[in-house]
Amino acid sequence: MNWRKQHINRKEFLRWAGILALVPFLYFWYSVIRVKSFQDGRKKIEIPLSAIVEGLSFHDQVIINREGNTFLVFSSKCTHLGCNITEKQGGKIICPCHGSQYDYEGNVIKGPATKRLKRLDFLIEEKEKMVVVMR
Ligand code: FES
Numbered sequence: 001m002n003w004r005k006q007h008i009n010r011k012e013f014l015r016w017a018g019i020l021a022l023v024p025f026l027y028f029w030y031s032v033i034r035v036k037s038f039q040d041g042r043k044k045i046e047i048p049l050s051a052i053v054e055g056l057s058f059h060d061q062v063i064i065n066r067e068g069n070t071f072l073v074f075s076s077k078c079t080h081l082g083c084n085i086t087e088k089q090g091g092k093i094i095c096p097c098h099g100s101q102y103d104y105e106g107n108v109i110k111g112p113a114t115k116r117l118k119r120l121d122f123l124i125e126e127k128e129k130m131v132v133v134m135r
Contacts, residue, residue: 045133049124052131056093056104058086062120062133063093065104073120073133074106080113093117 047059052066058076061084065072076085083097092109093102101110106117122133 042134045135047131047133049129049131056088061135063117064131071122071131072105073122074117075120075135077118078113079115079117
């Protein structure tokens with residue numbers, strides 16, 4: 001009886017040891033995945049937080065809508081034929097080529113574009129006071 005109890009404890013120990021042994025492996029795997037996501041061909045754009053004003057601002061092929069600490073980040077490439085958008089007017093984002101209009105969340109208000117502006121992944125690096133956009 002006593003032996004059986006010891007055997008169960010040993011199995012428990014081995015199970016937990018196995019789980020703990022996986023932690024470094026999982027951390028390594030996560031690191032590799034993260035590195036790959038930075039090497040997947042997308043361009044990394046660093047924008048100082050001080051350059052991002054409240055409301056809408058245009059940066060290197062990126063449009064940012066900032067409300068305090070909330071950011072929406074879009075590609076400035078029009079979804080109609082790809083013109084670079086650098087204008088806003090009357091609460092709308094305006095494409096200079098054929099007049100498509102988007103709201104500040106990137107949704108189409110008026111065509112010819114039919115698809116919303118592409119949302120971009122980004123990180124806020126508090127330490128460096130930067131927004132890092134992946135496009
Ligand atoms: S490229 Fe923007 S509306 Fe045509």
